[in-house]
Amino acid sequence: MNKTVRVALVALLCVGAAACSKKAEVKPQPPMEQNTQTQTQASDGKYTPADLDTDACLRQRVVYFDFDKTEIKPEFQQIMACHAKYLQDRPMSHIRLEGNTDERGTREYNLGLGERRGNAVSSALQAAGGSASQLEVISYGKEKPVCREHNEDCWGKNRRVEIVYTAQ
Amino acid sequence: MIKPMRKLSSSFALVLLAITALFVGPVSAQSLNVDIVGGVKTATPIVVVPFAQQGGAPLSTDIADVMRNDFNRSGKFRSLAKSDIVETPSKGSDIKFATWRLLKQDYITVGRVSDAGGGMTRVEYELWDVNKQQSLLAQAFTVPAGDLRGVAHQIADQIYEKITGVRGAFWTRIAYITAVGLGNNTSYSLIVADSDGFNPQVVARSKESLLSPAWSPDGRKIAYVSFESGNSNIYIQDITTGSRQLVSSHKGINGAPAWSPDGRKLALALSYVGNPEIFVLDLGSRQETRLTNSLSIDTEPTWAPDGQSIYFTSDRSGRPQIYQVPAGGGAAERVTFQGQNNLKASVSYDGKQIAMVQGNGNVYRIAILDRSLGGQVRYVSPGPIDDAVSFAPNASMLLYAATEGSRGVLYSVSNDGMVRQRLALADGNVQEPAWGPYRQR
Numbered sequence: 203m204n205k206t207v208r209v210a211l212v213a214l215l216c217v218g219a220a221a222c223s224k225k226a227e228v229k230p231q232p233p234m235e236q237n238t239q240t241q242t243q244a245s246d247g248k249y250t251p252a253d254l255d256t257d258a259c260l261r262q263r264v265v266y267f268d269f270d271k272t273e274i275k276p277e278f279q280q281i282m283a284c285h286a287k288y289l290q291d292r293p294m295s296h297i298r299l300e301g302n303t304d305e306r307g308t309r310e311y312n313l314g315l316g317e318r319r320g321n322a323v324s325s326a327l328q329a330a331g332g333s334a335s336q337l338e339v340i341s342y343g344k345e346k347p348v349c350r351e352h353n354e355d356c357w358g359k360n361r362r363v364e365i366v367y368t369a370q
Numbered sequence: 371m372i373k374p375m376r377k378l379s380s381s382f383a384l385v386l387l388a389i390t391a392l393f394v395g396p397v398s399a400q401s402l403n404v405d406i407v408g409g410v411k412t413a414t415p416i417v418v419v420p421f422a423q424q425g426g427a428p429l430s431t432d433i434a435d436v437m438r439n440d441f442n443r444s445g446k447f448r449s450l451a452k453s454d455i456v457e458t459p460s461k462g463s464d465i466k467f468a469t470w471r472l473l474k475q476d477y478i479t480v481g482r483v484s485d486a487g488g489g490m491t492r493v494e495y496e497l498w499d500v501n502k503q504q505s506l507l508a509q510a511f512t513v514p515a516g517d518l519r520g521v522a523h524q525i526a527d528q529i530y531e532k533i534t535g536v537r538g539a540f541w542t543r544i545a546y547i548t549a550v551g552l553g554n555n556t557s558y559s560l561i562v563a564d565s566d567g568f569n570p571q572v573v574a575r576s577k578e579s580l581l582s583p584a585w586s587p588d589g590r591k592i593a594y595v596s597f598e599s600g601n602s603n604i605y606i607q608d609i610t611t612g613s614r615q616l617v618s619s620h621k622g623i624n625g626a627p628a629w630s631p632d633g634r635k636l637a638l639a640l641s642y643v644g645n646p647e648i649f650v651l652d653l654g655s656r657q658e659t660r661l662t663n664s665l666s667i668d669t670e671p672t673w674a675p676d677g678q679s680i681y682f683t684s685d686r687s688g689r690p691q692i693y694q695v696p697a698g699g700g701a702a703e704r705v706t707f708q709g710q711n712n713l714k715a716s717v718s719y720d721g722k723q724i725a726m727v728q729g730n731g732n733v734y735r736i737a738i739l740d741r742s743l744g745g746q747v748r749y750v751s752p753g754p755i756d757d758a759v760s761f762a763p764n765a766s767m768l769l770y771a772a773t774e775g776s777r778g779v780l781y782s783v784s785n786d787g788m789v790r791q792r793l794a795l796a797d798g799n800v801q802e803p804a805w806g807p808y809r810q811r
Binding site (some may be wrong): 311315340341346351 | 579581582597600601602622623625626639641645646667669670683685690711713714727729732734754755757758773776801802
């Protein structure tokens with residue numbers, strides 16, 4: 203490898219690292235011990251769109267997965283519950299579930315894996331009370347990584363489903 | 371297993387880039403940097419003497435240089451470095467065979483270029499057997515002056531076939547995707563280039579991901595996946611006219627298009643039925659036929675050369691493996707058993723070899739399964755994050771995608787894995803390679 207290439211690679215690695223640390227901010231918080239819903243809900247106990255910005259549970263919009271796994275891990279069950287409640291409280295609201303994978307394997311197979319994870323989150327939200335008509339799944343496979351290093355820490359950040367409200 | 375033994379001078383890529391710069395047209399794409407690693411001691415030694423020029427303006431293409439590069443990256447030949455070429459005969463009658471015997475060359479190519487008038491150039495060449503002092507080939511081409519690289523590849527093909535008995539595939543094209551920029555500012559292009567990475571032309575651009583380009587058997591069209599509308603959709607685009615049609619836009623995944631050998635059908639992976647399944651779309655009638663039915667991911671179909679069956683990737687056994695199903699429907703049979711993960715089959719023209727991405731643990735490499743050797747698998751890339759592979763039409767070389775640092779690059783590799791040529795962008799990623807069919811002479 204010539205020197206120019208090496209310099210270029212180092213530069214790219216730095217860019218990748220910056221992207222990683224930036225994205226780390228949206229990593230979900232550890233599950234809250236207390237139920238946070240009481241302090242932010244409207245008086246009738248229903249969520250309002252304002253809660254999407256303020257409620258500690260609703261603000262968590264990323265579900266992470268273990269390698270080659272589609273199961274929703276226990277620590278994300280509370281997130282499933284609050285978003286499902288929001289869907290119930292706001293029947294006109296709509297969520298797009300964006301499935302993503304790590305870089306290992308081919309692009310097309312990873313499209314399938316991302317969709318499988320999106321479907322798993324969709325099923326969990328429905329099981330917790332959300333309606334199928336409020337949910338849509340799209341898979342980006344490995345096309346939209348948030349971290350570009352080649353290690354498990356980075357791969358774990360990329361194996362995710364992002365919860366995107368397309369209608370509040 | 372792959373020992374970098376030799377690398378062409380680092381100025382090589384820059385010199386070639388300078389040459390291509392002269393050809394930059396309105397739709398030219400960012401040039402690829404090209405260099406070769408590896409080398410085979412057992413490869414056949416051949417000398418390609420610089421072509422003599424008789425009159426006319428200085429040529430923008432060094433024909434002999436293009437041919438030497440072709441021969442070297444094939445792994446079958448080792449061409450004498452230009453700096454070691456001590457005599458420059460341009461006709462067979464001028465060759466002093468003793469000189470080339472002393473330099474241990476088996477074959478010698480000489481040639482000459484002249485102005486044929488009207489913007490045309492006449493290129494003549496001869497191939498001689500050094501030991502027998504016997505003429506093997508002698509031919510002339512009259513071509514537009516801008517097509518000298520094409521002529522060089524065609525001459526290399528003729529020589530390759532004369533000596534090896536296998537049709538050459540240097541005069542072919544490749545397609546790939548480039549991704550330039552980071553995050554939401556990434557722009558994607560579908561590019562078609564010569565087999566050595568030169569003359570890149572933009573076929574399509576998108577602000578969203580493009581993937582899975584697939585050549586029509588006549589080399590005129592490319593089917594590909596685009597996320598430009600938000601979801602994955604499949605388009606077919608005519609390379610020369612640019613005209614494009616949307617052929618699949620179901621809910622869910624529309625992915626992995628593959629042309630049938632007769633060009634009339636497209637195999638696809640569609641997930642609107644709940645999970646990705648293999649379908650065959652008749653391009654004439656628009657009728658869709660479902661081929662697989664499992665709860666797993668079935669994707670990456672590719673046709674056997676006889677068109678009778680389709681290989682595809684499925685994780686129905688728990689991990690992704692290659693399966694084969696009759697093209698008219700029926701039970702799928704598992705093809706690969708060695709390796710934790712096997713994905714994205716590419717089948718050689720004779721159906722005997724299946725190249726694929728094989729993952730073991732965190733290491734993903736390109737493996738070739740030789741069905742004529744009882745399912746034996748060998749690796750042709752070092753990994754660890756290779757993710758796509760495509761055979762040349764004569765199966766002498768393959769093109770695959772690798773990741774180096776955080777950059778996606780392509781490699782062409784000889785079938786024995788001994789010689790690799792890197793195709794990289796100075797700025798951005800190159801991915802999703804697809805080697806095109808033979809061109810019509």
